[in-house]
Amino acid sequence: KPFFTLLCGARVFAPRDMGIQNILIAGDKIAAVCPTATAPTNYPCQIVDLTDCILMPGFIDSHVHITGGGGEGGFATRTPEILLSQITTSGVTTVVGCLGTDGTTRSVINLLAKTRGLCAEGISAYMYTGAYELPTPTITGSVRSDIIIIDKIIGTGEIAMSDHRSAQPTCQEYKNLAAQARVGGMLSSKAGIVDMHIGDGKSGLSMLFEITANSEIPKSQFIPTHINRNQQLLIEGIKWAKQGGIMDITSGVSPESGSVQAVKPSQAAKRALENGVATTNITMSSDGNGSVPLFDATGNTIGVGVASQKSMLQEIRDMIKTEKIAPDTAIKFVTSNVAGILKLSQKGQVKESFDADFTVVDKDFQLKHVWARGQHMVDNGQAIVFGTFEQNSL
Ligand code: ZN
Numbered sequence: 484k485p486f487f488t489l490l491c492g493a494r495v496f497a498p499r500d501m502g503i504q505n506i507l508i509a510g511d512k513i514a515a516v517c518p519t520a521t522a523p524t525n526y527p528c529q530i531v532d533l534t535d536c537i538l539m540p541g542f543i544d545s546h547v548h549i550t551g552g553g554g555e556g557g558f559a560t561r562t563p564e565i566l567l568s569q570i571t572t573s574g575v576t577t578v579v580g581c582l583g584t585d586g587t588t589r590s591v592i593n594l595l596a597k598t599r600g601l602c603a604e605g606i607s608a609y610m611y612t613g614a615y616e617l618p619t620p621t622i623t624g625s626v627r628s629d630i631i632i633i634d635k636i637i638g639t640g641e642i643a644m645s646d647h648r649s650a651q652p653t654c655q656e657y658k659n660l661a662a663q664a665r666v667g668g669m670l671s672s673k674a675g676i677v678d679m680h681i682g683d684g685k686s687g688l689s690m691l692f693e694i695t696a697n698s699e700i701p702k703s704q705f706i707p708t709h710i711n712r713n714q715q716l717l718i719e720g721i722k723w724a725k726q727g728g729i730m731d732i733t734s735g736v737s738p739e740s741g742s743v744q745a746v747k748p749s750q751a752a753k754r755a756l757e758n759g760v761a762t763t764n765i766t767m768s769s770d771g772n773g774s775v776p777l778f779d780a781t782g783n784t785i786g787v788g789v790a791s792q793k794s795m796l797q798e799i800r801d802m803i804k805t806e807k808i809a810p811d812t813a814i815k816f817v818t819s820n821v822a823g824i825l826k827l828s829q830k831g832q833v834k835e836s837f838d839a840d841f842t843v844v845d846k847d848f849q850l851k852h853v854w855a856r857g858q859h860m861v862d863n864g865q866a867i868v869f870g871t872f873e874q875n876s877l
Pocket of ligand 1: 770
């Protein structure tokens with residue numbers, strides 16, 4: 484593969500609309516974004532024509548069960564590990580891995596190994612330490628130390644709240660956890676985010692409001708996710724975001740995918756904007772590769788499925804095409820907003836010296852190409868780079 488690649492003629496949303504640009508990739512970085520950028524003379528350079536395409540920063544998916552999730556229906560319902568091409572063919576170039584309900588048969592060390600594996604295979608990956616429960620499992624014995632000592636760990640999560648599967652912690656216990664994440668993040672120049680799984684429980688976000696009202700922990704320390712899982716939670720999420728918090732929409736939670744009480748993600752984003760939430764306070768993640776358990780009224784599992792990350796691009800498309808949200812706004816929800824909140828300083832923008840991560844779609848927002856750290860991963864909608872065991876099985 485040549486060191487230089489020139490991407491020609493795409494309409495670039497950086498996420499700001501920059502019109503038609505050429506982009507020069509040097510190694511894994513963006514060397515130039517300019518309408519007249521050309522291939523360097525005297526060096527080999529691959530040239531790719533992207534006329535009529537839309538080029539965005541590679542999507543950052545801040546909530547992915549990369550080692551598998553689920554298990555709520557017994558051992559046979561544990562979902563398998565994610566594969567590299569499942570990620571890239573979803574238009575995603577950066578993932579943040581997390582455990583979930585099961586912090587017993589799944590371990591934080593295993594999650595770290597998978598995180599490193601995905602990086603070795605070509606994308607960018609980070610992770611949260613912990614699982615649903617409190618006290619939450621760690622590698623070093625504390626959330627704070629994990630964040631400080633282990634490069635890939637940028638926060639803790641997903642911690643369950645307002646859910647029958649949570650450890651039913653008190654506000655004080657959540658506060659202690661958030662304090663560890665906050666100080667751990669400060670001492671290591673990381674976000675120290677607490678990624679909060681919010682369930683269908685009646686208490687909704689009330690504990691989060693109480694925790695942030697009665698401590699020095701700012702709302703920005705938390706990312707409450709699955710905020711579109713029911714109407715009432717969306718209303719509370721909008722209130723939270725208008726007070727400066729982040730509301731994270733889950734693209735995989737939708738009436739179309741069987742969550743009958745959920746608000747379709749693209750419509751949830753529209754509602755938030757109409758109700759005055761700042762465009763910077765909305766993010767969207769997929770909950771990809773986790774199980775999608777279905778419960779009856781008394782909490783018994785009645786079925787299970789696996790969530791795909793492909794819902795992210797579908798919902799971005801629906802935000803733009805159906806809900807008429809401006810493209811530069813919708814694209815922020817999965818790029819620059821996420822990079823900012825997670826303090827991923829080289830990610831989320833098409834900008835000189837940033838990582839060469841791109842998601843390229845046609846005018847109908849169908850995936851055409853993906854570059855991750857300068858490597859062409861998806862060509863004409865098809866994966867061209869695969870994980871170690873995707874094509875090497877007997
Ligand atoms: Zn969750």
